[in-house]
Amino acid sequence: MEFMIPDFRPAMPELFMAAMIVLILLVTTFIKDKRRSVVFWLCQFTLLASIYLLFQVDQEYRAVDTHVLLGLTFSGMYVIDSFGSLLKGFVCLAVAVTLQYGRVYMAERKLDSPEYYLMVLCCALGMMILISASHFVTMYLGLELMSLSLYGLVAINRDNIGSTEAGMKYFVLGALASGLLLYGMSMLYGATGSMQIHQIARTLYEHGAQDVVVIFGLVFVLVGVAFKLGVVPFHMWVPDVYQGAPTAVTVLISSAPKLAAFAMAFRVLVNGLFDLVEQWQQMLMLLAAASIILGNLAAIAQSNIKRMLAYSGISHMGFVLLGLLSGYIRERGLEVDAINAYSSALFYSIAYLMMTLASFGMVILLSRNGFEAENIEDFKGLNQRSPWFAGMMMIVMFSMAGIPFFIGFFAKLSVLQAVVMAGYFKLAVLAVVMSVIGAFYYLRVVKVMYFDESSDPMPLKATLGFKAVLSINILAIAFFGLRSNDLMQICALALRF
């Protein structure tokens, strides 16, 4: 039996983060309660240093061979490519922003135990592992690491019934989805004899993919992925969990894990099961159409802003799937248009990441100890209380509704372009009509902010750091709206085959 020591360099960011988690765990035992901020800053340092390492590693592997950006290590279980590096960078950034948003919120509610920070870091580690997994075992373990931390985080406010109920619901449904995913993976393993994504792709290409077992496996894997993305009809947990979890945790659930789930969908469907594209394209079409319809219609009826944003998130995920499914054009096969479709889906998920971070950041901004700004009514007259942040919230809502010239508009535009290019006009029309209907509930928030009288005389209270990060976050939405080509270019480059 021969064994080559694997190349550890590509996994530097993950290994660094894992080492830091253990280190922080040790440090926290020696820290007095008053000096909690040490843990916070250590976490921020870890996340930012991971981004730096990601950049370094990516540069190094780009320099080695400019054409082949795909490298496998750890016996084919870990893949390094620019797609993964880009997503991992955004995940780390999003988690860092999340920690900043949640810092005072959690401290005021006495939830900022060191375990909170450690679980957030473990979640980030899980997402990074999931994003660069090219083997079902690593994929599943990364997914579980991410989900288990999230279950714990949702229920962290254990004296609150809503929080524990949400945690329980999320846990039970998540376990069910994991079971389905594993079942599908075992079927694919049984049919192809491998759990390595590229190996599976090769086997399917050589032996044909019209096997019943393979299609069964595809269905179950897709259900698992759809659950993690939170698309209809696997969306039941989304509103309840968003509402029940402490808002600082809701920011986390709604942002970075969606990117990780998108990466997983891309790796399984496009990299692994591309020979089944005609099957999964139709399934994704159903999921996407149902999500866009139900997400937008149900959001209208919500008076709770966290639930409203949950439903809007469901419809946004529908758009991401639209981009993902347009990559295959029946007559022509894989071409430049296909890459545009995938990069539009990638662009959309990054745009959604920015918007969801900002919108839940605003919800945290309006909350204070003993008061949760959970209802749309709580935004009444925000313009009188703080014209700056009312304007900021308006940018977020306009961007989510897809009004030019914010990033959300260009994200929707590029996805719709890809859908039309693939020849699904009806789907594109449906998406546009539903977006227009959806604009109602985003604009209602704007109306409430500017034209209603404020019922809450308290001035907004937040630390300077919070206000600065939130403002930068929202200005980025406006900035990348104007410079959308640059971000689009980055996405397209990351997906070069």
Add this chain to the structure above:
Amino acid sequence: MDFTYILFLLFGTIMTIASICVITARNPVYAALFLVLAFFNASGIWMLLHAEFLAIALVLVYVGAVMVLFLFVVMMLDINIDRLRQGFWSYLPLGLAVAAIMVFEMAAVVSGKYFGLEAMPQPETAAGISNTKSLAWLLFTDYVYPFEIASFVLLVAMLAAVVLTLRHRKGNKALDPKVQIEVKREDRVRVVTMANERHD
């Protein structure tokens, strides 16, 4: 008829009888012990198939950990056996139907085109390499990355368990020795000066 075949018959018979006894035993403790017996014989059959790691894992995990826990629970709960037996005959048809479906499904999988004996032949085992050793080899070479991730999954489980359940109880009556020692006379005794009172 070679020796392993006789062993297989022996293990199989005892396992079947033990399994039937699990269902029919009146006392839940006996039922749990019969289940242990069934597990032991199942691990014997694994051993005959040269899957000694599975055999050991079955004994260690199921007999050693799961069944002991199970016995604890059974012994701690005060189970009314007569009430458990109520409705046995009325539930029997449903139970039989479920059992028939399960048998059918197993037969469909095993005899089917995809996972039948023809499609999944018994792998060739090289002489001199044990099952356990090759598993360990794989675990610490090819699968070392997932193996390490699994340790982090366990770490998160531990963290979450601590966060969700550890409470510093209010109203705890335990005494702090440090506080006890530091008590001064002034804390406990109050000297009151009073005017003399005369009782006539």
